[in-house]
Amino acid sequence: MTTAxxxxxxxxxxxxxxxxxxxxxxxxxxxxxxxxxxxxxLAARGDVFGTTRGILAKFGSERIMDTPISENAIVGLAVGxxxxxxxxxxxxxxxxxxxxxxxxxxxxxxKNKYMFGGKARLPLVVLANAGAGGGMAAQHSQSLExxxxxxxxxxxxxxxxxxxxxxxxxxxxxxxxxxxxIQHKRCSRMRGPVPEGEYVVPLGSAKVVREGRDITIVATxxxxxxxxxxxxxxxxxxxxxEIVDPRSLQPLDTxxxxxxxxxxxxxxxxxxxxxxxxxxxEITAQIAAEAFDYLDAPPIRLGGPWSPVPYSQPLEQEWIVxxxxxxxxxxKLIEG
Amino acid sequence: MTTPTTTQLDSEQxxxxxxxxxxxxxxxxxxxxxxxxxxxxxxxxLYAGEEAVAVGVCSNxxxxxxxxxxxxGHGHCIAKGGDVKRMFAELFGKADGYCHGKGGSMHIADLxxxxxxxxxxxxxxxxxxxxxxxxAKYKKNGRVCVCFTGDGATNxxxxxxxxxxxxLWKLPVIFVIENNHYGEFTPQSGQGAIxxxxxxxxxxxxxxxxxxxxxxxxxxxxxxEAIARARAGDGPTLIEADTYRYYNHTGMSEGxxxxxxxxxxxxxxxxxTILRGxxxxxxxxxxxxxxxxxxxVRREIEEAIKFGEASPYPELSELLTDVYTE
Numbered sequence: 001m002t003t004a005x006x007x008x009x010x011x012x013x014x015x016x017x018x019x020x021x022x023x024x025x026x027x028x029x030x031x032x033x034x035x036x037x038x039x040x041x042l043a044a045r046g047d048v049f050g051t052t053r054g055i056l057a058k059f060g061s062e063r064i065m066d067t068p069i070s071e072n073a074i075v076g077l078a079v080g081x082x083x084x085x086x087x088x089x090x091x092x093x094x095x096x097x098x099x100x101x102x103x104x105x106x107x108x109x110x111k112n113k114y115m116f117g118g119k120a121r122l123p124l125v126v127l128a129n130a131g132a133g134g135g136m137a138a139q140h141s142q143s144l145e146x147x148x149x150x151x152x153x154x155x156x157x158x159x160x161x162x163x164x165x166x167x168x169x170x171x172x173x174x175x176x177x178x179x180x181x182i183q184h185k186r187c188s189r190m191r192g193p194v195p196e197g198e199y200v201v202p203l204g205s206a207k208v209v210r211e212g213r214d215i216t217i218v219a220t221x222x223x224x225x226x227x228x229x230x231x232x233x234x235x236x237x238x239x240x241x242e243i244v245d246p247r248s249l250q251p252l253d254t255x256x257x258x259x260x261x262x263x264x265x266x267x268x269x270x271x272x273x274x275x276x277x278x279x280x281x282e283i284t285a286q287i288a289a290e291a292f293d294y295l296d297a298p299p300i301r302l303g304g305p306w307s308p309v310p311y312s313q314p315l316e317q318e319w320i321v322x323x324x325x326x327x328x329x330x331x332k333l334i335e336g
Numbered sequence: 337m338t339t340p341t342t343t344q345l346d347s348e349q350x351x352x353x354x355x356x357x358x359x360x361x362x363x364x365x366x367x368x369x370x371x372x373x374x375x376x377x378x379x380x381x382l383y384a385g386e387e388a389v390a391v392g393v394c395s396n397x398x399x400x401x402x403x404x405x406x407x408x409g410h411g412h413c414i415a416k417g418g419d420v421k422r423m424f425a426e427l428f429g430k431a432d433g434y435c436h437g438k439g440g441s442m443h444i445a446d447l448x449x450x451x452x453x454x455x456x457x458x459x460x461x462x463x464x465x466x467x468x469x470x471x472a473k474y475k476k477n478g479r480v481c482v483c484f485t486g487d488g489a490t491n492x493x494x495x496x497x498x499x500x501x502x503x504l505w506k507l508p509v510i511f512v513i514e515n516n517h518y519g520e521f522t523p524q525s526g527q528g529a530i531x532x533x534x535x536x537x538x539x540x541x542x543x544x545x546x547x548x549x550x551x552x553x554x555x556x557x558x559x560x561e562a563i564a565r566a567r568a569g570d571g572p573t574l575i576e577a578d579t580y581r582y583y584n585h586t587g588m589s590e591g592x593x594x595x596x597x598x599x600x601x602x603x604x605x606x607x608x609t610i611l612r613g614x615x616x617x618x619x620x621x622x623x624x625x626x627x628x629x630x631x632x633v634r635r636e637i638e639e640a641i642k643f644g645e646a647s648p649y650p651e652l653s654e655l656l657t658d659v660y661t662e
Contacts, residue, residue, distance in 0.1 A: 072494045073466055076494070076497075080465060080468040080469070083467070086471050103494065104460075107460060108460055113661065115439040116435050118436070152659050
């Protein structure tokens with residue numbers, strides 16, 4: 001089977017983001033017998049989000065296992081079995097639950113290779129669902145990607161479209177390093193064209209989602225869709241926004257972001273995670289250092305306000321950055 | 337305490353045990369002195385006094401079997417076949433060390449002989465041991481993993497989660513608690529309400545045994561049974577080995593808060609002396625040959641220290657290598 005390239009995405013049949021991940025899992029499990037899947041309710045139930053539906057029937061209980069609700073054991077299972085040559089894909093269900101098993105992530109998974117002088121190889125994927133908007137409150141709604149991006153040894157991807165979800169999942173499984181695959185809940189049911197065969201989106205490759213000349217909007221996960229909505233309205237005012245989706249946050253494709261800023265001379269970063277210390281701060285700092293002379297205006301950042309995610313619907317909607325916020329921030333920057 | 341028994345062990349195995357225990361003791365006392373002289377950086381957690389546990393267990397393992405270790409891990413590494421030259425080079429932070437100087441005392445690993453790393457985090461090893469044992473089951477290769485921890489780790493959540501999953505899935509893993517009765521400076525009585533840590537096995541529906549951790553033969557027997565059980569697909573066993581560390585939590589002696597009479601009493605049950613007694617009684621080892629083993633090991637350790645100290649520091653360009661597999 002040949003691997004499809006990005007250029008071939010348009011015109012493919014449309015499936016959802018979740019189905020795209022599921023398809024990548026099926027294809028990679030077919031391709032490589034060392035790939036296995038484990039986590040809470042992943043086998044019999046096919047995951048509470050539906051990510052692993054059909055895998056038990058196809059591959060049997062030796063390749064996909066339901067585990068106890070036991071994040072340390074689940075993530076440890078991945079680390080120890082990866083050290084012994086398997087390619088585990090495990091799920092912590094909600095990214096909020098990494099708090100339970102953070103030592104395994106921070107001190108074991110991320111550091112074994114370096115600490116052991118390079119001998120270890122840790123080809124593993126951790127699935128984690130992120131994002132607010134579902135009334136799930138403070139412990140089931142966070143976006144914690146920046147926390148993970150701050151740890152040398154980890155890789156972090158956060159797709160926004162169905163095609164990228166498939167391509168990045170395939171790349172993550174084939175990667176010889178630990179990868180956090182962050183699924184955004186509000187992207188899960190979105191549909192898009194996805195190649196049917198093997199499809200790889202290399203880690204560390206950003207994508208220009210919309211071309212424009214007036215401002216670069218660097219947006220992640222669901223914020224890509226909010227930024228696209230904002231861009232439509234901005235176009236009505238004659239402002240053409242270019243939208244860059246990094247897709248992979250660690251490693252980060254800085255050259256693609258810089259090239260866009262050098263063209264548009266203005267930049268806004270937007271993510272759902274709290275603004276303070278978010279990935280937008282890192283991107284903004286890199287732009288300031290590398291493309292300062294190209295900037296016609298101060299870089300601006302949008303992100304969640306400094307509070308846990310609230311439960312009550314009006315409060316939660318107020319908390320999440322949306323297309324209006326992006327639109328208004330761009331208008332203010334450009335029109336004053 | 338049980339009388340040492342030598343059933344099933346031939347003289348070659350017993351002599352290997354003796355030499356390996358002496359090697360660990362000499363390594364640790366030398367490492368302690370180097371730390372006191374500030375010739376090596378950081379902290380060393382010395383295993384002296386606990387040698388019978390690592391050696392008794394690892395005498396049952398093949399190179400393809402795996403272990404996870406602890407911050408007090410030099411003994412496990414030596415018992416599993418680690419090279420003392422590369423270990424000392426690592427303590428010196430040198431390029432020829434096991435981790436090319438990037439890990440140090442608490443992170444020595446040799447994946448080729450199944451040493452999945454010492455670990456600076458109390459309770460860090462058990463989840464990894466579960467993963468390694470799972471891989472053995474998945475590949476159906478008959479391998480087992482031994483998870484060494486101290487008594488302190490049994491109060492960590494990771495330990496309980498690991499035993500539960502290993503028991504549920506009948507994974508080929510043996511959990512060995514080296515109960516030296518102190519977690520850092522706090523006695524066991526200040527850390528948990530049960531005196532017998534092997535009782536915890538009941539919570540997971542697996543066998544739990546307590547053995548005399550100063551008697552290498554007793555440890556060997558208990559571990560052999562547990563390992564056979566694991567290889568047969570019958571799941572994990574919890575072994576608690578009663579033991580004692582001769583030196584302080586880190587380093588050799590300074591500020592050791594443990595009662596002098598307690599320390600002296602444990603020294604009376606020195607694991608190397610106990611084994612020497614058995615070997616002498618059975619005419620496997622004469623006083624003269626015991627002396628010769630000790631001299632040979634001392635020379636080996638001296639040479640290893642020279643090797644380690646003479647090894648170059650890693651190039652500064654190594655700083656950013658091996659963060660990821662390229």
